[in-house]
Amino acid sequence: MNPLISIKDLSVQFKQDGHIHQAVKQVSFNLKPGELFALVGESGSGKSVTALSIMQLLSKQSHASGAIMWQPSEKDPIELLGLSTEKINGIRGKSIAMIFQEPMTALNPVFTCGYQVIEVLRRHEKLSLKEARQRTIELFKQVQLPDPATILNRYPHQLSGGQKQRVMIAMAMSCQPALLIADEPTTALDVTVQKTILELIRSLQQQNGMAVLLITHDLGIVADMADSIAVMYKGEIVESGAAAAILKSPQHPYTKALLACRPAGKPKNERLPVVSDFMQEASLSSPIPEINTSQNIGLPTESAPTLLEVKNLCVHFPAKKNMLGKTTEFFRAVDDVSFSVQQGETVGLVGESGCGKTTLGRTILQLIKPSAGEILLAGKDISHIAAPAFRNMRKDLQIVFQDPYGSLNPRISIGNAIMEPLKIHGLLGNRNEGKEKVMDLLEKVSLSPDHFNRYPHQFSGGQRQRICIARALATHPSFLIFDESVSALDISVQAQVLNLLNDLKKSFGFTAIFISHDLSVVHYICNRILVMNKGKIVESGEASQVYYHPQNAYTQRLIEAIPGKNFMQSA
Numbered sequence: 001m002n003p004l005i006s007i008k009d010l011s012v013q014f015k016q017d018g019h020i021h022q023a024v025k026q027v028s029f030n031l032k033p034g035e036l037f038a039l040v041g042e043s044g045s046g047k048s049v050t051a052l053s054i055m056q057l058l059s060k061q062s063h064a065s066g067a068i069m070w071q072p073s074e075k076d077p078i079e080l081l082g083l084s085t086e087k088i089n090g091i092r093g094k095s096i097a098m099i100f101q102e103p104m105t106a107l108n109p110v111f112t113c114g115y116q117v118i119e120v121l122r123r124h125e126k127l128s129l130k131e132a133r134q135r136t137i138e139l140f141k142q143v144q145l146p147d148p149a150t151i152l153n154r155y156p157h158q159l160s161g162g163q164k165q166r167v168m169i170a171m172a173m174s175c176q177p178a179l180l181i182a183d184e185p186t187t188a189l190d191v192t193v194q195k196t197i198l199e200l201i202r203s204l205q206q207q208n209g210m211a212v213l214l215i216t217h218d219l220g221i222v223a224d225m226a227d228s229i230a231v232m233y234k235g236e237i238v239e240s241g242a243a244a245a246i247l248k249s250p251q252h253p254y255t256k257a258l259l260a261c262r263p264a265g266k267p268k269n270e271r272l273p274v275v276s277d278f279m280q281e282a283s284l285s286s287p288i289p290e291i292n293t294s295q296n297i298g299l300p301t302e303s304a305p306t307l308l309e310v311k312n313l314c315v316h317f318p319a320k321k322n323m324l325g326k327t328t329e330f331f332r333a334v335d336d337v338s339f340s341v342q343q344g345e346t347v348g349l350v351g352e353s354g355c356g357k358t359t360l361g362r363t364i365l366q367l368i369k370p371s372a373g374e375i376l377l378a379g380k381d382i383s384h385i386a387a388p389a390f391r392n393m394r395k396d397l398q399i400v401f402q403d404p405y406g407s408l409n410p411r412i413s414i415g416n417a418i419m420e421p422l423k424i425h426g427l428l429g430n431r432n433e434g435k436e437k438v439m440d441l442l443e444k445v446s447l448s449p450d451h452f453n454r455y456p457h458q459f460s461g462g463q464r465q466r467i468c469i470a471r472a473l474a475t476h477p478s479f480l481i482f483d484e485s486v487s488a489l490d491i492s493v494q495a496q497v498l499n500l501l502n503d504l505k506k507s508f509g510f511t512a513i514f515i516s517h518d519l520s521v522v523h524y525i526c527n528r529i530l531v532m533n534k535g536k537i538v539e540s541g542e543a544s545q546v547y548y549h550p551q552n553a554y555t556q557r558l559i560e561a562i563p564g565k566n567f568m569q570s571a
Contacts, residue, residue, distance in 0.1 A: 002071055003030035004179060004211050005054065010066035012049050012058065023049045025235040026066075033178070036205060036212045038222045038243065040258065041232035042275075042490040043461065047215045048101075050232075051181045054213075055098055056080060056088045070096070072178045094124040097172035099201075101184040103164035107156040113167045114140075114152030117174055124175045139170040143200060160353060162193035169200060176208055183215045187488055190352040190517040191561040198225055198563075217490045219258050220564025223247055231255045253278040261495040264520035264565055268543065271502070272495035272524070307511045308341040308364070308479060313373035313383075315356070315363050333359040335535035337373075343478075346505065346512045348522030348543065350558065351532035357515050360532070361481045364513070365397050366390055377479065395425040395475035402484035404464035408456040415452030418442070418471045425475055441470040444507065445500060462493035466500065473508055480512040486521060498525055519555075520562050523547040531555045 012024040024046040031037045039047045053064050064081055071077035072095055080088070100106035108116060114136050121132040133152070140148030143166040156164055165185060172180055182201060186194035202225060205212050214225060222229055222243055229247075230240040231254060239252040250256045257278035266272060313334055320329035334356045341347050349357045362368045364375055366382060375383040377397070382390060401407045408417055418438045419428065428434040439449035445466040456464055465485060472480060482501070486494045498521070505512070516522050522529055522543070529546040531539040531554065539552040550556045559565070 001032055004033045004035075004070075004072060005031045006067075006069040006071070006077070007050070007054075008067045008069070010050065010053060010064065010068065012046070012053055012062055012064045014059070014062050016061065023062075023235055024053070024064075027232075027235075027237055029230050029237065029240060031179070031211050031213060033211055034205075034209050036202070036214060036225055036227045038214045038216060038226035038229045039232060040216060040219060040222060040229060042217050042258075042492055044234075045232040046235040047232050048183055051098070051183055051213060051215055054080060054179075054181065055092055055096060056083060057092075093120055093177075094175045095177055096179045096181065097175065097177040098181040098183065099165070099168050099172050099185045101187055103161065103168045104156060106168055107164060109156055112153050112155055113159065113164075114154075117167070117171045120171055120174050135174070136170070139174055140167075142173070142204070143167075143170045144196075145170070161189055162197065162353075165189065165193075165197055166200070169197070169204070173204055173208070177210060179211045179213065180205070181213045181215070184217070185214075186221070191519070191558060191563070192352055194221075194563065195561040201225075217258075218563055219247060219491070220262060220264070220562070223564035231258070258491060261492045262520070263495070263498065263524035264562060266524055268524060271499050274495050274499070275492045304342040304344055306340045307343040307345075307378060309374075309376040310340070310360075310364070311338050311374040311376070313337045313360070313363065313375065314371045315359050315368060316371040332535045334363065334370075337532075337535075337537055339530055339537065339540065341511055341513065343511055344509060345528065346514055346526045348526035348529040349513055349515045349532060350517065350519055350522050350529060350555075352517060352558075355532040356535040357532050358483055361399070361483055361513060361515050365399055365481060395421070395427070396478045397481075398472040398475065398477040398479075399481045399483060400465070400468050400472050400485045402487060404461065404468045405456060407468050408464060410456055413453050413455055414459070414467045415439075415442075417456075418467065418474055421471060421474045427475060437474070438470075441474060444473075444504065445470045446496075460493075462489055462496060465489065465497055469497075469500070469504070473504065473510075476508065477510060480510050481515065482512060483515045484517070485514075487516060487518065494521070501525060517558075518562070519547060519558050520565070531558070 008028045010024055010027040014021045014023055027050055039050065041047045052058050054068055058064060066081070068080040069077040070080050107113065117136045117139060118132040121127050121135055127135065137148045137152060140151055145151050145163060145166050159167065185201065186197050189197065198221065201212065216222065226243040228241065229243040230237045231252065233254045239246060239250065239255050246255060250259060254275065257273065257275040260273040263272060314336055315334035316330040316332055318327040319331040322328050337360060349360065351357045359368060363370050370383050373383065374381050382393065415435065415438050418441060419434050422428040422434050422437065435452070439452060442449055442451060447463065447466055459467065486497050489497060514522060514526050526543050529541065529543050530537050531546065531552065533554045539546060539550065539555045546555060547559065550559055
């Protein structure tokens, strides 16, 4: 069987500020018709650049060399590199389609979801408006969107993350492509939504007999989905072959590192391995060093006092109003929730998007006012305290948000960003003292003091998250909330941040609530787990008990949705 697409010696360079950056180096692989091929690696490894080279979507500052041969039929293969705009436009979106990583930015916010799919059908399939509209509704049914006729007239901001991704899949599938490129199609989605999206891609692939190039950093997804795999590191393919064989017996240290970094099934008292434990820059053939996994993360004692107590907490938002503007129906985001957190404890709060976990976290911090109930911090009710009086307590309550880039002001250097809470709470002293404290915090989160004057855009996602953690710790808070703080990070960077949190917990002695949709991460980092569904806590208990022996059907569904869970635990 001839390959559908054959990439040979692909190299891509970017020119920036007079410097040449080699993003992809001599990459070669073949993709057969009907095959699901996974391209695996961390951010910056070159996998997305490789995919964009196929689609000819690279920027003008780039230069690609090598060969990308496209052969969807018995006709002579077409060389995609250097193809004219007119000819590549006839292939792009029709024969080769792509699902991008972030559906909110991939979809045009000023057009309805239906219009954007209809536009593709009318351009490539030459359908009438009526025919394209009917075909779009059928596609929305095929990707299991609720009430397709209604979704047709909705804008992207009116849909959930999972629904937007399904619209992108419908758009990509609209012309029945021979090749579908899925670039991190489930990053930051709930594990249950992620499982649904991946099963949908697999199902559509089998129904249409198309090839899929799946780009991911998660080997758990690869274990569930892929036929073949190529592992990329610093722009090069370091290992490739049948997915089952590589996952069972990886040969390259980098592949071994990606497998070892996953928290699923790891003992709670062991540090997670990171890539640097396996890779040695001087010689990749050097022996792999022994990993120190003996550092216990520490547990609160049974006699530890209760730091936070939540009693019958309710948060209701107006859902419907009558003609006079009076609210007639409420949405119960948090519905009669009660729990407590001991001093020094880390409690996991788990659930799908919309279950109320972020609303609960922000209500504890008084960023949202509760409709009813009490929040006791060290025995003091803070749920109805006046704003001026609560302002003095703010330094003891901090939050680390999911998106580190959106949490940092792009115009303020990271040193000044970390120093800002010290100024606000009168903890600065003079600027020299503040600068010394900030530099000490940077070192504690494994960054260099030399980074003080750099700006957020000069850091990677994992480094930006460390900066946000340093800022949250600047006032020495007694209580921290981590809101999906590692969900969008590469597996190896996630491992680094989780290890860092365990180290900082020992140094600072803070108490924390760790909000996430990923039970494997929560099980590793937390002492206890609370599971939320539709505003209520449906299960709670010691972390290992909830993870290995869940009682509630909803919890069982969350755990079953963890990608590659069975394979990774047996590996």
